[in-house]
Amino acid sequence: xxxxxxxxxxxxxxxELRESPFMRACRREPVxxxxxWLMRQAGRYMPEYREVRARHTFLEMCKKPEVASEVTVYxxxxxxxxxxIIFADIxxxxxxxxxxxxFAKGEGPAIHxxxxxARDVGRLREVEDAGALEYVYEAIRITRRELRPHIxxxxxxxxxxxVASYMIEGGGSKNYVHAKRLMYTDAGxxxxxxxxxxxxxxxxxxxxxxxxxxxxxxxxxxxxxLGPDDYREFVLPHTRSVxxxxxxxxxxxxxxxxxxxxxxxxxxxxxxxxGLDWRVRLDEAWARLGDVAVxxxxxxxxxxxxxxxxxxxxxxxxxxxxxxxxxxxxxxxGILPETPVENVLALVEAVHELSSNKSLESEV
Amino acid sequence: xxxxxxxxxxxxxxxELRESPFMRACRREPVxxxxxWLMRQAGRYMPEYREVRARHTFLEMCKKPEVASEVTVYxxxxxxxxxxIIFADIxxxxxxxxxxxxFAKGEGPAIHxxxxxARDVGRLREVEDAGALEYVYEAIRITRRELRPHIxxxxxxxxxxxVASYMIEGGGSKNYVHAKRLMYTDAGxxxxxxxxxxxxxxxxxxxxxxxxxxxxxxxxxxxxxLGPDDYREFVLPHTRSVxxxxxxxxxxxxxxxxxxxxxxxxxxxxxxxxGLDWRVRLDEAWARLGDVAVxxxxxxxxxxxxxxxxxxxxxxxxxxxxxxxxxxxxxxxGILPETPVENVLALVEAVHELSSNKSLESEV
Numbered sequence: 001x002x003x004x005x006x007x008x009x010x011x012x013x014x015x016e017l018r019e020s021p022f023m024r025a026c027r028r029e030p031v032x033x034x035x036x037w038l039m040r041q042a043g044r045y046m047p048e049y050r051e052v053r054a055r056h057t058f059l060e061m062c063k064k065p066e067v068a069s070e071v072t073v074y075x076x077x078x079x080x081x082x083x084x085i086i087f088a089d090i091x092x093x094x095x096x097x098x099x100x101x102x103f104a105k106g107e108g109p110a111i112h113x114x115x116x117x118a119r120d121v122g123r124l125r126e127v128e129d130a131g132a133l134e135y136v137y138e139a140i141r142i143t144r145r146e147l148r149p150h151i152x153x154x155x156x157x158x159x160x161x162x163v164a165s166y167m168i169e170g171g172g173s174k175n176y177v178h179a180k181r182l183m184y185t186d187a188g189x190x191x192x193x194x195x196x197x198x199x200x201x202x203x204x205x206x207x208x209x210x211x212x213x214x215x216x217x218x219x220x221x222x223x224x225x226l227g228p229d230d231y232r233e234f235v236l237p238h239t240r241s242v243x244x245x246x247x248x249x250x251x252x253x254x255x256x257x258x259x260x261x262x263x264x265x266x267x268x269x270x271x272x273x274x275g276l277d278w279r280v281r282l283d284e285a286w287a288r289l290g291d292v293a294v295x296x297x298x299x300x301x302x303x304x305x306x307x308x309x310x311x312x313x314x315x316x317x318x319x320x321x322x323x324x325x326x327x328x329x330x331x332x333x334g335i336l337p338e339t340p341v342e343n344v345l346a347l348v349e350a351v352h353e354l355s356s357n358k359s360l361e362s363e364v
Numbered sequence: 365x366x367x368x369x370x371x372x373x374x375x376x377x378x379x380e381l382r383e384s385p386f387m388r389a390c391r392r393e394p395v396x397x398x399x400x401w402l403m404r405q406a407g408r409y410m411p412e413y414r415e416v417r418a419r420h421t422f423l424e425m426c427k428k429p430e431v432a433s434e435v436t437v438y439x440x441x442x443x444x445x446x447x448x449i450i451f452a453d454i455x456x457x458x459x460x461x462x463x464x465x466x467f468a469k470g471e472g473p474a475i476h477x478x479x480x481x482a483r484d485v486g487r488l489r490e491v492e493d494a495g496a497l498e499y500v501y502e503a504i505r506i507t508r509r510e511l512r513p514h515i516x517x518x519x520x521x522x523x524x525x526x527v528a529s530y531m532i533e534g535g536g537s538k539n540y541v542h543a544k545r546l547m548y549t550d551a552g553x554x555x556x557x558x559x560x561x562x563x564x565x566x567x568x569x570x571x572x573x574x575x576x577x578x579x580x581x582x583x584x585x586x587x588x589x590l591g592p593d594d595y596r597e598f599v600l601p602h603t604r605s606v607x608x609x610x611x612x613x614x615x616x617x618x619x620x621x622x623x624x625x626x627x628x629x630x631x632x633x634x635x636x637x638x639g640l641d642w643r644v645r646l647d648e649a650w651a652r653l654g655d656v657a658v659x660x661x662x663x664x665x666x667x668x669x670x671x672x673x674x675x676x677x678x679x680x681x682x683x684x685x686x687x688x689x690x691x692x693x694x695x696x697x698g699i700l701p702e703t704p705v706e707n708v709l710a711l712v713e714a715v716h717e718l719s720s721n722k723s724l725e726s727e728v
Contacts, residue, residue, distance in 0.1 A: 185669050224643065227643050227644065228644070229680070258622060258643065260625040261624040261643050278591050279591050279622065279626075281625070299544070299591065301540060301545075304541050305548045309548050313548075336541070
């Protein structure tokens with residue numbers, strides 16, 4: 001999106017939302033304080049979430065719009081963050097494409113018919129309008145009604161590489177042997193798969209926008225398994241094709257981890273906001289990225305300490321971002337399940353307090 | 365080590381060894397072909413290794429010098445690589461320090477009394493001469509006798525951060541919650557632990573040199589979990605203190621993964637050869653590092669393809685290193701257990717062939 005397009009009208013974009021700190025930061029406009037939200041803010045670390053989760057499987061939570069909406073709204077209000085992200089999963093898109101997805105208790109996702117070769121790719125279904133994911137759109141509609149009217153709602157999907165890797169590996173992976181083997185030995189099948197996924201993602205994300213999301217995030221959580229040359233050849237064109245086709249005016253947040261050597265290429269692939277994990281210094285990474293907003297950088301594991309440590313580390317990041325519009329505070333990755341809630345609350349409070357009223361200077 | 369020190373005499377360093385391609389590359393001198401060895405080259409992917417392993421536990425293999433030596437020598441000869449690395453484990457040093465180490469079948473290492481706080485650190489034993497690890501030195505002595513006389517033998521240890529993390533986590537870890545919590549909340553205990561480990565490592569590595577190792581490698585396999593600021597504060601001084609005290613004249617190989625944002629700091633910590641994983645381009649990383657040798661960069665997972673793909677990818681790396689002395693070919697991390705042996709053989713052959721006789725230019 002160019003800056004001009006970003007000011008364009010998008011569905012559900014009220015004046016209040018358009019001028020919210022989060023949306024202003026996406027457009028790199030000055031903000032009264034640094035907006036903050038946290039990946040996986042509605043998650044297992046939160047007792048109220050665990051209560052809901054005890055009554056439903058994970059997939060049920062995703063597929064019942066009232067439940068997905070409830071945890072989304074609750075987390076955003078409880079934490080006092082500046083954006084909500086719809087409760088869903090990057091693997092939901094696999095089902096309409098013909099994959100048999102299960103979230104086994106305590107074992108993470110499993111795909112019982114993984115994609116291993118060109119023939120498997122050929123069997124996948126083309127998903128044009130992602131109508132089968134109506135439950136996500138309905139959750140977004142409900143959430144948009146329930147959320148405070150100045151809090152933007154983020155829709156999301158997995159980026160093509162991460163989705164493809166899950167499809168091929170059949171679940172979580174340490175070394176991505178199957179995914180890389182396909183990539184390195186059958187580039188035709190790889191690109192066909194990535195194109196198919198990319199087309200599905202465009203429909204899915206734009207339908208989330210139409211339902212009421214003010215921004216969308218692409219999670220390329222696993223892309224750090226690749227070096228720059230592989231990223232350029234096997235990933236970049238596909239991620240770009242998704243981002244280019246997102247509804248004009250809707251900011252795209254482009255996230256990955258382990259991306260210290262990929263940042264320029266991720267920027268080239270697109271996005272209004274580039275996610276940074278905790279393995280880079282924010283100032284150095286942002287200098288390399290140039291004119292784009294950034295998000296992330298706080299080490300999720302530092303939430304396992306105490307409010308003082310949390311505040312000190314938040315401050316270090318804010319100092320690196322100071323004076324440059326376009327910073328959205330977030331973690332480098334998602335909140336971990338055992339994280340103490342009090343430290344999460346302390347983080348949000350510290351970001352708001354330290355980034356407003358020039359307190360960054362006054363408290364040195 | 366400065367270049368001058370590197371030319372100094374070290375134990376067991378015959379003229380033949382001193383002028384071997386591996387040792388010349390460590391000193392950034394011209395070589396007739398690019399020397400290559402592979403991390404975990406004596407490992408489970410090799411049927412002959414599995415045969416030996418079937419008769420011993422992993423720890424027994426480490427503790428029986430004849431067995432450790434046998435697999436070390438066999439792998440180096442079978443693969444026709446330009447250096448051997450002694451068969452051992454980075455966690456062996458934990459036992460003399462007072463930790464209860466076990467390699468449970470198929471589950472990786474477990475430490476039954478992990479270090480969690482300052483009191484636990486206080487209970488650890490100071491290990492000055494690492495005499496308890498005599499079995500490693502004996503394995504080195506035997507190996508030095510059995511190896512072809514022009515093949516250098518590499519000794520090794522875990523780097524302080526990786527060893528400390530294992531001690532604290534009690535085994536493998538995904539997020540390093542315990543290690544980082546100690547680091548962030550009790551810097552005194554953290555530094556005490558790292559100093560204790562560093563002192564032990566110096567004695568251990570120098571004893572390996574005295575026994576007949578021509579070079580030593582520090583494995584900081586887990587250091588990619590940290591950002592640059594944490595590395596500088598919590599790791600760099602300790603790694604440096606180890607490297608500075610290695611017997612003069614002995615090249616130090618300093619290895620890590622996920623280090624794209626840490627390379628300059630690793631260089632600052634020291635080492636004659638800096639390890640690169642597969643997530644960076646070799647040429648870009650080497651340009652950042654300056655006057656030091658480099659090693660690594662080939663994606664271990666690309667060995668799950670076929671000899672043609674292996675050769676093409678080896679060539680891409682050799683092209684990036686061409687014309688600059690000081691490149692040792694290796695993987696970005698260790699060989700994975702299921703790797704087809706034929707592809708490993710193809711890799712070594714490709715490196716030798718493509719890097720000699722100007723074949724890099726002639727085969728374009």
